[in-house]
Amino acid sequence: MDFRLMAVTITLMCASLAGCFGDDDSGSGGYDGPIDLVVFYDSTSGMIEGTVNNGQNGPLNGVELSFDFADTTSDDGDITKITLDPDDGSDPVEGNPSEDAVLSYTWLTHGVFEITLSAEDEDGNSHSIEVSVRIDMHIVWTETNTDSSTMSINTTPDCEDGEPNPYTVTVDTTVQDTGTLFSAGSEVQWIFNDPEGEEIASDTGAMANGQSQSFDHVAKDIVAG
Structure with a gap:
């Protein structure tokens, strides 16, 4: 019987630097209200790490990003509520800046997310800005018997609008003949298809x-699926 071990590394890259967002550079559309919304951040991007072993999904290490509203103020009183809407279908994260001015969220899905950062003061005034967050994904997929084995990669982003598609998908594979007794070696064929087949x-x-073979491919202009 022909037994082989295959390890596949899949990286989905969407098309960040530390700094801050403010009304001057957020595209806030000429807001002239009382709230001066200033948010500091360490990063607006990251990479999820995941594993698949013989078709079983392992744990995902998500990407946690934090946003600091400590310098956000209002001419009409104290800021009483801050909000982060992650744009992945989850409920917004809310906080009271008098207790903690930092909001954090962990993304477990890939895509470019247009998150919304908001602040509300004690007089009921509110102001929001949108920020692009890029989350890439890296998966290590291992199969112990590759005879006619098919691996499906879902490249559709999990943002609420499902766009944009990844800029690139990089696939690095290695197949190893396990060297069983009396084995005469084996042949391997890789076929990389799009969602239309x-x-x-x-x-x-x-x-x-006991030897191995590798196949690497970088796909661009990704089709959803």
């Missing part, structure tokens, strides 16, 4: 007992 790339290789 059209072939994008392919390759073949031969392995002697």
Whole structure:
């Protein structure tokens, strides 16, 4: 019987630096209300790390980002509520800045998210800005028997509008003949298809007992699916 071990590394990259957002650079549309919304941040991007072993999903290490509203003020009184809407379908995160002016959220899905940061003062005034957050994904996928094994990669982003698609998908694979007794080696074929079933790339290789073969591919202009 032909047993092989395959390890696939998949990286989905969407098309950050530390700093701050404020009304001058947020595209706030000429807001002239009493709230001066200033938010500091360490990063607006990150990469989720995940594993799949023989078709079973392992734990995901999400991306936690934090936003500091400590310098947000209002001419009409104290800021009483701050809000972060993550744009991934989850409920907004709210806080009282008098207790903690930092809001944090952990993304577990990839995409470019147009998050909304908001502040409300004691007089009921509110003001919001939108910020783009980029979350990429890196998956290590391992299979112990690759005979006609199919791996499906869902590239559709999980933002509420489902856009944009990843800028690139990088696939690095290594297949190893496990060197079982009396094995004469084996052959391997890779076929990389798009969601419509059209072939994008392919390759073949031969392995002697205990040897391995690799196939790498970078796909751009990704089709949703």
